[in-house]
Amino acid sequence: MATSPDAELFELLDITGEDAAECAHLLETPPDEPVLQAMEAMQKRLGTFPVDSIRADGAAETVWIEALLRFAPSVHAYHLDLGISPAVSAASLADLGLQLRINRRVHGHFGLDTWSWLTLHMAGNLFRLGRLQFHLVPADGQGSDWVLGVHIPEDGGLSPTLVDSSFAEASSFFPRYFPDKPARKATCDSWMLDPYLIERLPDSNIASFARRFTLDRCTDAPTDAVYFTFRQRGLDNLDRLPRETSLQRVVLERIDDGGTWQLGHGHLAL
Ligand SMILES: CC(C)(COP(=O)(O)OP(=O)(O)OC[C@H]1O[C@@H](n2cnc3c(N)ncnc32)[C@H](O)[C@@H]1OP(=O)(O)O)[C@@H](O)C(=O)NCCC(=O)NCCS
Known part of the structure; x- marks a missing residue:
């Protein structure tokens, strides 16, 4: 099997199995406007120590999943810039993969009903x-x-x-x-x-x-x-x-x- 171009990202985020296939599909085409806006919202918070997560009524889960996937490397780079080890950064960001697996258990399909919780990790001040x-x-x-x-x-x-x-x-x-x-x-x-x-x-x-x-x-x-x-x-x-x-x-x-x-x-x- 050919290695996915996203293999390194999925390893960082501990995204596995069917979730990896679904996520790869989201990354196949360039991000559309809602995804870019979600990424911009996360970019504004990176390094600012916010207490609350981002919330948005009626937000599409797949928009946020794609935005989280695309933004995570910036958070990883921010962590490394602070001198934090790649292992701690990866352990912290791996909650995304875990939450995708939990979503499957809760709803029986690909999704992320806890996307808002993950926006905390993306501000760079939540560590495992x-x-x-x-x-x-x-x-x-x-x-x-x-x-x-x-x-x-x-x-x-x-x-x-x-x-x-x-x-x-x-x-x-x-x-x-x-x-x-x-x-x-x-x-x-x-x-x-x-x-x-x-x-x-x-x-x-x-x-x-x-x-x-x-x-x-x-x-x-x-x-x-x-x-x-x-x-x-x-x-x-x-x-x-x-x-x-x-x-x-x-x-x-x-x-x-x-x-x-x-x-x-x-x-x-x-
Ligand atoms: C918190 C957690 C790690 C505790 O697990 P643990 O160390 O195994 O818990 P305990 O040893 O105190 O468990 C006592 C009993 O409850 C059971 N138990 C604990 N968590 C359970 C769970 N999520 N589902 C079913 N049973 C559970 C244990 O099997 C044990 O049962 P027994 O007395 O019949 O043998 C586990 O509940 C968990 O993963 N929860 C989900 C995450 C969570 O709740 N986070 C907090 C969000 S605010």
């Missing part, structure tokens, strides 16, 4: 260091105080040892590459910090992760736990979902009992 992702942003939207937003990509178990080494890596990485943006605090906003999980699965990796954080508040997020546990959008047909693992049972039983899953907002000192 070991097991976790860290997003360097100004605290409270101001530029004087900095914080690391913590995210948990799907990639097998979340053992405390892996989490410890990921935080250890972050505490040397950020002062080295962003010395003028010192972060003393990490924050996490996740269904995994819902205190119900600590109560119901006290010996789990998830509970051990949640206990690292001081919980500031909770907000209703009825669908998050279902999405991240079952990769299903929405709360339809819950009776058809498996109840094989303790987490699957806990997630569904709470809803059966009339409860609402929460997003826990927490912080920890670095």
Whole structure:
């Protein structure tokens, strides 16, 4: 089989199998106006440490997939310019391939319903260091105080040892590459910090992760736990979902009992 002209790009972004064929197809013809506009929107943010992702009502997913593919090499070059290793840059950008695979599981076809999330990576301030992702942003939207937003990509178990080494890596990485943006605090906003999980699965990796954080508040997020546990959008047909693992049972039983899953907002000192 001939090597695709995009092989190097797909390796950088960990795009595999059928997704690679679909992506190659998107790159066959020159970008049209909507793609160029999406790329321009990302170019404006590169190196500016934005907190929020780009959102656009009614945006076509394929437009954003193509724009992300075409723009990723600029982000990679920006990382390398800062002296960041090719491996860390690639691990950070590889979330694109992972999200394409997840989209296939959720919807059964090629697409990227999380394209907006990927626009954060393209601003150049979100890194995967070991097991976790860290997003360097100004605290409270101001530029004087900095914080690391913590995210948990799907990639097998979340053992405390892996989490410890990921935080250890972050505490040397950020002062080295962003010395003028010192972060003393990490924050996490996740269904995994819902205190119900600590109560119901006290010996789990998830509970051990949640206990690292001081919980500031909770907000209703009825669908998050279902999405991240079952990769299903929405709360339809819950009776058809498996109840094989303790987490699957806990997630569904709470809803059966009339409860609402929460997003826990927490912080920890670095
Ligand atoms: C977060 C995550 C890595 C935790 O995995 P883990 O380390 O295996 O979790 P734990 O050891 O705490 O799991 C406790 C139990 O829940 C089960 N479990 C954990 N995550 C599960 C998932 N996504 N789907 C189904 N069951 C899951 C485990 O198999 C275990 O079951 P058991 O007690 O019957 O053996 C995993 O849930 C995951 O990949 N989630 C998707 C990413 C995510 O949610 N990110 C946060 C977004 S805000």
